[in-house]
Amino acid sequence: MNRPIKVLVVDDHDMVRMGLVTYLSVEEDMEVVGEACDGAEAIDKAGKTFPDVILMDLLMEKMNGIEATKVLAKTNVKIIVLTSYIDDEMLFPVLEAGAFSYLLKTSSADEIAQAIRKAANGEPTFQGQVTQKMFRHMHNKPKHDELTNREHEVLCLIGKGKTNKEISEELFIGIKTVKTHVSHILAKLEIEDRTQAAIYANKNHLV
Amino acid sequence: MNRPIKVLVVDDHDMVRMGLVTYLSVEEDMEVVGEACDGAEAIDKAGKTFPDVILMDLLMEKMNGIEATKVLAKTNVKIIVLTSYIDDEMLFPVLEAGAFSYLLKTSSADEIAQAIRKAANGEPTFQGQVTQKMFRHMHNKPKHDELTNREHEVLCLIGKGKTNKEISEELFIGIKTVKTHVSHILAKLEIEDRTQAAIYANKNHLV
């Protein structure tokens, strides 16, 4: 065996970091070179410690894991997402952002160690339902994927119960423009009115 | 100092248990007497190790934390709920079930140790917004309680995205009547339009 695999642990939960560090310390072929509790700190630490693998939590206070992954994936570090549950809203964005593996926090310590070894070797690990979800995602992507950024913003505000006037003020655009966006949203989502749009936004956790 | 506080750690995440155990082992006044990864195992272990305090996760595979709390709270053990986020759907049921303290997993290791000491001493700990939520829960029971049966029915249909006309047909009443109900709903819920009503209905799982 060569040099140990250098691991950076990123999680805003004290105890999760502690658990990971404790376990990984007994594994002889890997070494925790740093810890971070948010995305920004992760980027900072990664620039100093040059890890081979990063264990990354997704939900964190300051900068979330997706943002950090986007930045870090540009280097050659392998990012293993380690999250509490499979959330469609997070899964695909983070995979697109460049995550290399996707594990649930219910994983045993051993499974995590295996995933780290594989990642260092260039093999991704995807837990259970993730593969299925990816498959479904490919063949049946959500309708709101077709929305433009602006339309997405408007839909979010509709989902909060805002009127067109309020939206126009919040986005600094004219009411007419908002109406145009709304019409496009309704057409793309194949629904009839803003009420259904609001329901859609909430059901799909776009709010 | 007397005998150490006996702690039982219940969580289905390997790493969380490991993190807790690691930390608590350096605290001299407490001792982890057992670990469990679901509610059933927790009850079993508690019956054998007689802990003073139980750190309990809520979301677990087999038997969830609420069920386990209901059973265990009947003994004199103090149960500290340790969860990822404040979910109204879980908070009050688990408090009613007999939980003694409520902490977020974002807590520092030190905060958790403090909560354990306090619990052993008979003092509950509630983190941040929990107290506020409890207060609001007590004094501000859901607004839709004031709704009449008919209004409740109408609200549900609004929550499904139906128009007044559709509602009138579904309930075999006139559109004018539906409008009357809608107006009353908006007034009682203190909102402005049916879109907000739809969001309300969905958020409060009235659909």
Next chain:
DNA sequence: TTCAATCTAAGACTTGAGGCGGAGAAAGAT
């Protein structure tokens, strides 16, 4: 019996929402 709550509904009125069609500007892709 009397009173309060609920469900029903009407008329008159205002306004927000949404469709339809057109159009200019900027940015990227080819």
Next chain:
DNA sequence: ATCTTTCTCCGCCTCAAGTCTTAGATTGAA
């Protein structure tokens, strides 16, 4: 250099939504 996408905005039009006020019928409680 041209085409496409996206974001911006206009006017015109229709209709659903919502307000306000009033009111009859029923039911159950005081």
